[in-house]
Amino acid sequence: MTQVRPMRADARRNYERLLKVAAEAFAEHGENASLDDIAKRAGVGSGTLYRHFPTRQALLQAAYVGRVEAFGARADELARELPPGEALMAWLYELCVGTIQVRGMKALLGSAVTDGSTAALTACGTTVRGAAGRLIEAARAEGFLRADLEPIELLRLAHGVATASELADGQGTQIRRYLALLMEGLRP
Amino acid sequence: MTQVRPMRADARRNYERLLKVAAEAFAEHGENASLDDIAKRAGVGSGTLYRHFPTRQALLQAAYVGRVEAFGARADELARELPPGEALMAWLYELCVGTIQVRGMKALLGSAVTDGSTAALTACGTTVRGAAGRLIEAARAEGFLRADLEPIELLRLAHGVATASELADGQGTQIRRYLALLMEGLRP
DNA sequence: ACCTGAACACCGTTCAAGT
């Protein structure tokens, strides 16, 4: 493993300010928020932004890792509170809500379940696939889910449900309905 | 009704060249193809492009109306050739393939089934909703489809299936599978 | 009536100069 030397104090400060501002900017303007604007608002030169985050995806990912990991933790929480079928359903619902309502999240979660994704993105992908895998296994054991469905496939279909619901009214009012229709087709 | 005066010869020539070039450009670069580039390739000033097509959506729509109408005609063709359930399935399949493979089409079909769409876009929406409506009614009469599903909702869900399949491998190899899973959940 | 293309504002990205 390559040891990561601690950042110089000013570098670390800039890094964190960039993340904070980026999260705000993506939330406000979506995944295409101006990078130049983010740098300016963080009080750094644009070169500094590129030094820390070479691509837009890298910044987007860094800005939202926390939220993605929260989804992972939430899966286990729901697994403790609810019976398997309901836990899976509740988690997918929350995931879809986040996909639509947290602007920028859709792009991130989308590429997290895309076939040829970069290694960097796989961090989010691993988290979310792991969480889904645990819920799915339990739901399957109870006969709520057919056997021939990979976790990543269910995540893609849920992403599709979020997309469909977004087309409906931009909010998430149809998520429950569309999710129920989908799950109906995924029974054993 | 407002009578539309015929265009001046040079205007009509430019209009058609723009459409032709735009269809190529969108197919090649997707819905965000450079408008400036389209104008240049069509041999007109950028102002001329804006005169004919005030927004990107207007150009996208004009460039692909033909294809959308072909989907409408194709629905009736399939209805004649196949039993209702299969006709609906086959049509949705072709629609999903188009959504993924014809770059730029996804944006257009998406906004055609979006809740608060502009009047201009509703042209595509009307065509595609009408076609879906006819197929759905027949499939429902034969007991292939639950009663509480609007045509536009099925179109949104199909759009979701296309999205999910796009995440899988960028091609359409998973469309049939995901569509089958969806339809399973839409039975009466 | 219609077209042209310069002009403006904006954005992403790179890199030489600076500390």
Place this chain on the structure above:
DNA sequence: ACCTGAACACCGTTCAAGT
């Protein structure tokens, strides 16, 4: 080692001048 910001290439959109 890290930061800055000017510089470059590109894009969307408008509009005065031209036919």
